[in-house]
Amino acid sequence: MYGAILGDIIGSPYEFYRGNKTKEFELFSEDSVFTDDTVMTVAVAEALMDAGTGVTGTEMKERLVKSMQKWGRKYSYAGYGGMFYRWLFSDMTEPYNSFGNGSAMRVSSVGWLYDTLEKTREVARWTAEVTHNHPEGVKGAEAVASVIFMARNGADKSTIKRYVEDNFGYDLSRTCDEIRQGYRNMATCQNTVPEAVTAFLEGQDFETVIRTAVSLGGDCDTLADIAGAMGEAFYGVPVNLQQECEKRIGEDMKAVLKRFYRTLRQGEYPQNHMADFWSDDISENTIYNAPELDISMEDLYASPRFLKNSVEQSSESDMPMKMLYASPPYEEIPMNTVYASPGFVGKSKDLLKRLLGGIFQKR
Numbered sequence: 001m002y003g004a005i006l007g008d009i010i011g012s013p014y015e016f017y018r019g020n021k022t023k024e025f026e027l028f029s030e031d032s033v034f035t036d037d038t039v040m041t042v043a044v045a046e047a048l049m050d051a052g053t054g055v056t057g058t059e060m061k062e063r064l065v066k067s068m069q070k071w072g073r074k075y076s077y078a079g080y081g082g083m084f085y086r087w088l089f090s091d092m093t094e095p096y097n098s099f100g101n102g103s104a105m106r107v108s109s110v111g112w113l114y115d116t117l118e119k120t121r122e123v124a125r126w127t128a129e130v131t132h133n134h135p136e137g138v139k140g141a142e143a144v145a146s147v148i149f150m151a152r153n154g155a156d157k158s159t160i161k162r163y164v165e166d167n168f169g170y171d172l173s174r175t176c177d178e179i180r181q182g183y184r185n186m187a188t189c190q191n192t193v194p195e196a197v198t199a200f201l202e203g204q205d206f207e208t209v210i211r212t213a214v215s216l217g218g219d220c221d222t223l224a225d226i227a228g229a230m231g232e233a234f235y236g237v238p239v240n241l242q243q244e245c246e247k248r249i250g251e252d253m254k255a256v257l258k259r260f261y262r263t264l265r266q267g268e269y270p271q272n273h274m275a276d277f278w279s280d281d282i283s284e285n286t287i288y289n290a291p292e293l294d295i296s297m298e299d300l301y302a303s304p305r306f307l308k309n310s311v312e313q314s315s316e317s318d319m320p321m322k323m324l325y326a327s328p329p330y331e332e333i334p335m336n337t338v339y340a341s342p343g344f345v346g347k348s349k350d351l352l353k354r355l356l357g358g359i360f361q362k363r
């Protein structure tokens with residue numbers, strides 16, 4: 001969620017900007033504000049967490065409609081499209097066959113909360129269908145959630161690209177340089193999602209994913225929201241950017257954001273293999289960027305009780321968690337190293353042991 005919200009905030013000053021399309025710009029200015037993308041991302045995440053994993057499509061959709069209307073009415077000046085705005089304030093909650101990019105910009109939490117790609121796609125479909133029941137609207141949401149699911153589970157970029165091309169038929173053959181010229185704001189799924197995926201694929205880390213997306217122009221905040229959500233799943237979000245994000249959203253949104261990461265960490269979704277242990281602050285990227293940490297990846301690699309081959313097996317992933325999975329029984333993992341991770345600072349050793357135990361019992 002940090003990734004999506006940061007993309008929205010960082011892209012927002014450039015949404016109607018007609019200047020030169022560059023990757024060199026100030027990440028934050030006083031015009032960097034959240035927009036509809038953030039409000040609906042929060043609304044969807046809250047509905048999913050309230051619903052849990054066992055609900056039917058009908059029940060989930062009822063919750064989604066309620067949550068989206070609640071948040072949308074509260075933040076009514078966030079820049080919604082006309083049709084969506086009418087839907088937000090209407091008692092009629094029928095979908096209106098939209099293929100706008102709204103279904104793709106709000107879907108990021110779905111990519112994190114479910115155990116299989118099939119379930120992820122099903123729930124993504126539900127989140128789209130409450131308004132964007134046009135096939136392109138549904139496809140956009142499913143594609144974005146799929147990329148996030150695959151990225152957070154350690155898939156490499158060529159695998160992700162192939163999956164998106166094969167399953168959704170998007171043309172990912174163009175480079176961002178080829179897209180950039182002539183790209184304009186169309187705010188449709190089919191003219192936003194492939195471009196966002198391409199920006200994600202070309203980026204080298206979280207920040208360059210966002211910069212690349214914004215540099216394409218068009219519907220910048222939504223483009224960067226979608227690319228940022230994918231970037232987070234692949235690279236993690238540096239702590240300093242998480243803090244910039246928190247400064248720029250409402251306290252109520254921050255509460256949902258915190259609850260989301262707590263949910264992933266504490267494994268309230270028991271079938272979710274990464275979730276038990278996932279921490280927003282624990283990616284490799286973050287470890288390099290967190291000045292308060294006395295832990296480095298070198299330390300992790302060098303640790304005598306951390307088997308070398310498990311590290312090498314996971315070398316395609318930026319996530320230390322992946323290494324934990326690949327590692328031998330948890331006694332082998334240096335407890336001090338794990339305990340020093342920022343996600344666990346202040347947490348009891350008992351909790352940590354319980355989490356670790358949970359992971360390895362499942363193997």
Ligand SMILES: [Mg+2]
Pocket residue numbers: 035036037079221222
């Ligand atoms: Mg927007």
